[in-house]
Amino acid sequence: MRSALWRIPRALACTVVLGLAPAALHAQESGEDRTLTIGYVAFLSGPAAGSFGIPNFEGFEFMVEAINAGEVPAPYDAPGIAGAQVEFFVVDESGGPTKQVTEFRNMVERRNVDLVMGYISSGDCLAIPPVAEELRQLTILVDCGTPRVFEEADYRYVFRTGPHAAMDNISAVRYLYDIDPEIATIAGINQNYAWGLDAWADFSSAMGVLYPGVESVTEQFPKLFAGQYSTEISALTVRAPEVIHTSLWGADLEAFVLQGAQRGLFMNRHVVMVAADHVLPMLGRNVPDGVIVGARGPHGDFSPDTELADWFRAGFKERYGKLTTQPSHKAAMAILGVKAAFEQAAAELGRFPTNEEVIDAFEYLEWDTPSGPVEMALGKGHQAIQASAIGVTRWNDEEGRVELVDIKRYAARCVNPPEGVLAVEWIEAGMPGAQCD
Numbered sequence: 001m002r003s004a005l006w007r008i009p010r011a012l013a014c015t016v017v018l019g020l021a022p023a024a025l026h027a028q029e030s031g032e033d034r035t036l037t038i039g040y041v042a043f044l045s046g047p048a049a050g051s052f053g054i055p056n057f058e059g060f061e062f063m064v065e066a067i068n069a070g071e072v073p074a075p076y077d078a079p080g081i082a083g084a085q086v087e088f089f090v091v092d093e094s095g096g097p098t099k100q101v102t103e104f105r106n107m108v109e110r111r112n113v114d115l116v117m118g119y120i121s122s123g124d125c126l127a128i129p130p131v132a133e134e135l136r137q138l139t140i141l142v143d144c145g146t147p148r149v150f151e152e153a154d155y156r157y158v159f160r161t162g163p164h165a166a167m168d169n170i171s172a173v174r175y176l177y178d179i180d181p182e183i184a185t186i187a188g189i190n191q192n193y194a195w196g197l198d199a200w201a202d203f204s205s206a207m208g209v210l211y212p213g214v215e216s217v218t219e220q221f222p223k224l225f226a227g228q229y230s231t232e233i234s235a236l237t238v239r240a241p242e243v244i245h246t247s248l249w250g251a252d253l254e255a256f257v258l259q260g261a262q263r264g265l266f267m268n269r270h271v272v273m274v275a276a277d278h279v280l281p282m283l284g285r286n287v288p289d290g291v292i293v294g295a296r297g298p299h300g301d302f303s304p305d306t307e308l309a310d311w312f313r314a315g316f317k318e319r320y321g322k323l324t325t326q327p328s329h330k331a332a333m334a335i336l337g338v339k340a341a342f343e344q345a346a347a348e349l350g351r352f353p354t355n356e357e358v359i360d361a362f363e364y365l366e367w368d369t370p371s372g373p374v375e376m377a378l379g380k381g382h383q384a385i386q387a388s389a390i391g392v393t394r395w396n397d398e399e400g401r402v403e404l405v406d407i408k409r410y411a412a413r414c415v416n417p418p419e420g421v422l423a424v425e426w427i428e429a430g431m432p433g434a435q436c437d
Helices: 002-006 012-019 022-030 049-069 096-108 122-135 165-179 194-210 230-238 250-262 279-284 307-320 326-349 355-362 423-428
Strands: 037-044 085-092 113-118 139-141 158-160 185-189 215-220 245-246 270-273 292-293 374-378 382-387 388-396 401-410
Touching: 002 270, 012 049, 037 049, 037 096, 037 245, 049 085, 049 113, 049 250, 049 307, 049 326, 085 374, 096 113, 096 122, 096 423, 113 326, 122 139, 122 158, 122 194, 139 326, 158 382, 165 245, 165 270, 165 388, 165 401, 165 423, 185 194, 185 230, 185 374, 194 215, 194 245, 194 423, 230 250, 250 270, 250 279, 279 401, 326 355, 326 374
Parallel strands: 037 085, 037 113, 113 139, 139 158, 185 215, 185 245, 245 270, 270 292
Antiparallel strands: 292 388, 374 382, 388 401
């Protein structure tokens, strides 16, 4: 609207505005005949693309198209976001934090986005928020797990609509304790950057709480996207731990499973893969039975039996020919959170909200998703929590796929720290106040 008026004489512009019919004025107030432009960031190339980045973008694309058409089940069935149609473009996340900061500035300063969404890598999620604050750009972190984003700083313009990694690792330890309360030795193989380091710290600390005296016999930290794990697998095999923990993901996790299974690494021990559901469809029969798997929330096979979840799973499979997994669910959660925040603000104001007004509505927001309810409970209302689920792998001959069985579920406040408490400190203190009943 502004760019159109800029090109005509000021007097005529005033005439146009003052001459709007009541219906047109109502359209402006409600968001009708308006667009909301989103720049979305996900891995479209490189080792993180196939099983994670592309399904993540597809989940976003699918949901935006359904939102624009008014095809999402209630309470999201009103077309658009507060009446505005969503336009979007996608940016490849490959290239590292420095490149992503440059891309972010380009989206804001040159492409004039209303909203930036996405980001999978924890390294990128640590680099982007300070720039978003500098530019006062509403930004939604869709995935990335490091707890440090909102534990080390406060942000007004940045939200993360999925839980951080402490939940994944606490859930895994609680699952282990439920199925085998007598464990003496553990080991880990995790990527040598924020996500892997934080994941191992949370897991090993939680193991120390529920298994006093447990010994870590080896800790392996290969570089991100290493792809070859012969040395690490040898070390794990020689030390023979009862439990192996890994937060590897994407092509790294696929390579580890293939290489480890060939050398018998998954035999006669618990292997815990806290963020692994997204590689199961691609690996198929190569995944051993009995591997403990998390999905960073109740996604995919873990998702609830609700109208919204059933609609999302069925529609996504029809559109893309694949099952929903963590990446696609995380994108769906995020854009539905955006829709809920915009529409709550619009309902309170009686007009289309500004981003500042949306931020106020987003803080401490609760909304329903294909993965169940989400609550912005941490980080002064900017960090989400949700329930978790863990299961084990089993090949299903009838369906021709790996399925997750023996599923256990954990309430959000059982596996997430309370507001204002660092995750690792809460874990080390014994997780006081955890609500697990």
